[in-house]
Amino acid sequence: MGRAPCCEKVGLKRGPWSFEEDQILIKFIQLNGHSNWRALPKKAGLLRCGKSCRLRWTNYLRPDIKRGDFTQEEAQTIITLHQLMGNRWAAIAARLPGRTDNEIKNVWHTHLKKRVIQNEILKDQTKQNKNDDNHFHDQLSCSSEIKLDGEEDIDRCIKNNNDDKDAELAELAFAEDFLKSLLLEEEFSENDWNNLGKDCVMIKDVVDESPKEVEIPLSGEEEMSNCSSSDTVDIMDFWRNVFMKDGELQEINI
DNA sequence: AACGGGTCCAACCGCCGTGGA
DNA sequence: GTCCACGGCGGTTGGACCCGT
Numbered sequence: 383m384g385r386a387p388c389c390e391k392v393g394l395k396r397g398p399w400s401f402e403e404d405q406i407l408i409k410f411i412q413l414n415g416h417s418n419w420r421a422l423p424k425k426a427g428l429l430r431c432g433k434s435c436r437l438r439w440t441n442y443l444r445p446d447i448k449r450g451d452f453t454q455e456e457a458q459t460i461i462t463l464h465q466l467m468g469n470r471w472a473a474i475a476a477r478l479p480g481r482t483d484n485e486i487k488n489v490w491h492t493h494l495k496k497r498v499i500q501n502e503i504l505k506d507q508t509k510q511n512k513n514d515d516n517h518f519h520d521q522l523s524c525s526s527e528i529k530l531d532g533e534e535d536i537d538r539c540i541k542n543n544n545d546d547k548d549a550e551l552a553e554l555a556f557a558e559d560f561l562k563s564l565l566l567e568e569e570f571s572e573n574d575w576n577n578l579g580k581d582c583v584m585i586k587d588v589v590d591e592s593p594k595e596v597e598i599p600l601s602g603e604e605e606m607s608n609c610s611s612s613d614t615v616d617i618m619d620f621w622r623n624v625f626m627k628d629g630e631l632q633e634i635n636i
Numbered sequence: 637a638a639c640g641g642g643t644c645c646a647a648c649c650g651c652c653g654t655g656g657a
Numbered sequence: 658g659t660c661c662a663c664g665g666c667g668g669t670t671g672g673a674c675c676c677g678t
Contacts, residue, residue, distance in 0.1 A: 472665075483666075484645085484647085488644070
């Protein structure tokens, strides 16, 4: 047997909100706040259920909501955070001031997911091309007299490879900023720090010395320029620990 | 102009975690 | 410890709108 409905639905209005309903809700919340959503519609004189009121307020009427198209930066933030957190829209929305989880969820499903999938396909194709080119080079090395017809493709692959690295650098830089905000916003206990591992203990030392100017030992450009595949795995482990500890990550599939 | 398929987004549904009785 | 009410969350849907034929 299912759970009882959140409220008595008989006689309640559903569907799109009218301008008048919006005004009633805004005025009521401005005057009384929204400590009890279930009781709110009755007190405000709205024929809506409390959940509907809460949703309308948090997703549309809240004064701090940013309307309009997402910027490139916002889109990149969503993509990066989605890679780290998965479909945890509320947690992602918390890092994007003025944007709601619903809005982010919609923009992900309608735009960004396709973009990410296309990028993955392009990456795979580039890798495939690179493998083919390497094979081509191996064959050429046996015969130096043959003109290198594949040079253009090789240049393109090298460029793509560099572009990939730029993207990774951008993501790492973002992740650093993200951790900084995390460290400044939330207090970690001594045990929490110790459980995170040596990288985080290093960070803690820096934070303790200068709480407002945090320098993370993982400096994006330098680290990445020396980055091997095992380093990448280490970084992923590091982030997994951070998010697990932060309670914002239940599982990550690498 | 009419139609059909695709896209987008606001709103709904149902489950889960939490806190109070 | 258990139950229940509530808020919050993520998945899904309905319908308005757009665009190509």
